[in-house]
Amino acid sequence: MTYVVALDVGxxxxxxxxxxxxxxxxxxAGRPTGRxxxxxxxxxxxxxxxxxxxxxxxxxxxxxxxxVGLAVPGIVTASTAVYSANIGWRDVPAEAFTPxxxxxxxxxxxxxxxxxxxxxxxxxxxxxxxxLPIGTGIAGAVVLRGEPYGGARGWGGEIGHASVWPAGEKxxxxxxxxxxxxxxxxxxxxxxxxxxxxTVTAKEVVERAxxxxxxxxxxxxxxxxxxxxxxxxYVLVLDPALIVIGGGLAEAGAALFEPLRExxxxxxxxxxxxxxxxAALGPRAGMLGAALLGWQAAGDDDAGADWSLDVLRGGSVS
Amino acid sequence: MTYVVALDVGxxxxxxxxxxxxxxxxxxAGRPTGRxxxxxxxxxxxxxxxxxxxxxxxxxxxxxxxxVGLAVPGIVTASTAVYSANIGWRDVPAEAFTPxxxxxxxxxxxxxxxxxxxxxxxxxxxxxxxxLPIGTGIAGAVVLRGEPYGGARGWGGEIGHASVWPAGEKxxxxxxxxxxxxxxxxxxxxxxxxxxxxTVTAKEVVERAxxxxxxxxxxxxxxxxxxxxxxxxYVLVLDPALIVIGGGLAEAGAALFEPLRExxxxxxxxxxxxxxxxAALGPRAGMLGAALLGWQAAGDDDAGADWSLDVLRGGSVS
Numbered sequence: 001m002t003y004v005v006a007l008d009v010g011x012x013x014x015x016x017x018x019x020x021x022x023x024x025x026x027x028x029a030g031r032p033t034g035r036x037x038x039x040x041x042x043x044x045x046x047x048x049x050x051x052x053x054x055x056x057x058x059x060x061x062x063x064x065x066x067x068v069g070l071a072v073p074g075i076v077t078a079s080t081a082v083y084s085a086n087i088g089w090r091d092v093p094a095e096a097f098t099p100x101x102x103x104x105x106x107x108x109x110x111x112x113x114x115x116x117x118x119x120x121x122x123x124x125x126x127x128x129x130x131x132l133p134i135g136t137g138i139a140g141a142v143v144l145r146g147e148p149y150g151g152a153r154g155w156g157g158e159i160g161h162a163s164v165w166p167a168g169e170k171x172x173x174x175x176x177x178x179x180x181x182x183x184x185x186x187x188x189x190x191x192x193x194x195x196x197x198x199t200v201t202a203k204e205v206v207e208r209a210x211x212x213x214x215x216x217x218x219x220x221x222x223x224x225x226x227x228x229x230x231x232x233x234y235v236l237v238l239d240p241a242l243i244v245i246g247g248g249l250a251e252a253g254a255a256l257f258e259p260l261r262e263x264x265x266x267x268x269x270x271x272x273x274x275x276x277x278x279a280a281l282g283p284r285a286g287m288l289g290a291a292l293l294g295w296q297a298a299g300d301d302d303a304g305a306d307w308s309l310d311v312l313r314g315g316s317v318s
Numbered sequence: 319m320t321y322v323v324a325l326d327v328g329x330x331x332x333x334x335x336x337x338x339x340x341x342x343x344x345x346x347a348g349r350p351t352g353r354x355x356x357x358x359x360x361x362x363x364x365x366x367x368x369x370x371x372x373x374x375x376x377x378x379x380x381x382x383x384x385x386v387g388l389a390v391p392g393i394v395t396a397s398t399a400v401y402s403a404n405i406g407w408r409d410v411p412a413e414a415f416t417p418x419x420x421x422x423x424x425x426x427x428x429x430x431x432x433x434x435x436x437x438x439x440x441x442x443x444x445x446x447x448x449x450l451p452i453g454t455g456i457a458g459a460v461v462l463r464g465e466p467y468g469g470a471r472g473w474g475g476e477i478g479h480a481s482v483w484p485a486g487e488k489x490x491x492x493x494x495x496x497x498x499x500x501x502x503x504x505x506x507x508x509x510x511x512x513x514x515x516x517t518v519t520a521k522e523v524v525e526r527a528x529x530x531x532x533x534x535x536x537x538x539x540x541x542x543x544x545x546x547x548x549x550x551x552y553v554l555v556l557d558p559a560l561i562v563i564g565g566g567l568a569e570a571g572a573a574l575f576e577p578l579r580e581x582x583x584x585x586x587x588x589x590x591x592x593x594x595x596x597a598a599l600g601p602r603a604g605m606l607g608a609a610l611l612g613w614q615a616a617g618d619d620d621a622g623a624d625w626s627l628d629v630l631r632g633g634s635v636s
Contacts, residue, residue: 159555236476
């Protein structure tokens with residue numbers, strides 16, 4: 001049985017797994033990146049984690065991994081982690097993370113999640129869509145003609161910092177009125193606390209909004225309006241076949257999707273909106289996309305098309 | 319000498335020419351589309367115009383045209399003018415416009431202009447840019463990986479209807495705060511008239527703004543601010559290597575470009591803006607792009623790369 005090692009490296013934690021060519025997934029326990037010890041320590045931590053996953057693969061399948069795929073934050077090419085403000089590294093080659101002799105490929109974290117949603121997730125039936133995970137921050141994977149698109153220099157997808165209220169609230173990034181400052185999960189929690197004095201999670205804000213709390217409803221409604229404004233502009237410029245919302249806020253379900261669809265349609269006068277659907281792969285999208293990168297590194301560009309969502313969701317966890 | 323027939327069909331008028339494989343351009347006098355007589359009349363007028371240009375080509379070069387390229391408004395595929403609200407036609411095949419037996423290709427008007435700017439105009443050195451002609455309306459050609467991109471169904475590029483002030487002025491399209499309602503040439507003229515009572519052209523508004531007229535400066539400044547807001551969002555989502563501004567308003571030159579560059583940079587806190595440059599091909603971009611479509615129809619995808627801007631600008635006019 002051939003397999004790849006797949007890793008989704010976030011700012012503070014990382015998630016890894018083994019994924020066979022047939023889509024059998026073994027998810028390992030996540031672990032911290034240790035970024036408080038500096039970028040070199042993160043590289044060492046990633047390398048050690050990849051090594052342990054590869055050891056598990058050798059013992060389970062009796063062969064070397066066919067490839068390694070890594071989803072990493074910041075600016076990234078297939079062979080180099082160019083820069084991450086979050087981690088602090090610069091120009092780290094893929095080989096620094098991986099066992100000698102095993103082919104490796106890197107990808108941008110959000111776009112790698114978008115790749116997985118594209119190949120066998122919520123976007124599997126379309127070529128052109130936006131994958132928008134909404135968590136502590138907001139960034140998107142712009143999937144065009146079947147491929148995640150990062151722009152001229154890999155800085156694309158920053159829809160979280162598109163201004164929806166250009167004379168509105170100041171964002172932590174220094175700009176005015178960014179989508180993220182109204183609609184990220186952390187913004188929803190922060191803005192509720194500012195108005196109510198209560199410290200709660202975004203999930204609780206949604207629950208209170210659904211239960212009729214007027215302050216929670218106002219804050220959550222403003223988040224949805226900000227999303228509708230940003231998505232309307234996206235739709236007008238890029239005419240996607242689909243919008244896929246993921247991340248923690250998507251767990252709000254109908255409380256998010258129903259008003260969002262309605263407000264998006266209300267912001268579009270001369271065209272229909274595309275469907276707006278929840279992501280299929282949840283928080284594992286990045287790791288599963290990294291598995292596709294690992295198979296690409298192994299020379300297999302077709303992996304994933306026949307993977308089943310049920311197998312993935314039922315993947316064993318060691 | 320081989321040549322193609324190229325036509326840029328707008329709502330009310332059309333421009334045609336003969337373009338040789340070497341980039342020698344003969345521009346013919348434009349003529350009305352006659353849309354007031356209905357869509358069938360427009361098809362007949364286009365067909366007649368194409369026929370006359372082909373006759374000129376036969377008499378000048380002694381051979382049949384190698385192909386015909388047509389830039390048309392609305393929704394369009396390479397072989398069919400699917401729909402235009404402006405003209406009213408539906409599902410007109412390319413053959414309806416062209417002499418029997420001559421291969422033809424259609425393209426979207428703005429994207430065809432963007433194709434020309436991409437192949438031998440202001441975008442010739444980059445693969446990813448926005449071509450934004452600003453005239454009576456605003457629509458863009460989103461050029462990605464060297465090709466104009468129209469989205470899942472060909473409705474893309476409508477950046478003129480992205481909302482820059484979501485609680486702002488109502489646009490003629492029915493939406494609120496569209497870029498076009500602040501920054502098109504007709505919006506600049508209209509908004510100046512509303513505030514001053516004087517009826518002038520956008521060009522005159524710019525001249526008055528430069529001369530120190532406070533109302534003109536305010537209206538033109540608001541147009542530039544609206545452009546900066548829309549372009550900042552575009553840059554964040556798509557990370558273009560370049561922004562190319564064309565159309566009548568680009569003739570304002572430094573009065574437009576200098577404050578626009580400054581305000582765009584001011585709207586971007588954590589990344590540099592791309593260069594913002596004037597278009598190279600002027601109002602002929604659509605016709606020249608149609609010539610490239612004509613060569614593509616003839617099986618020659620490489621035409622244009624060696625065309626010189628000087629030759630194009632000096633093209634003889636019959």
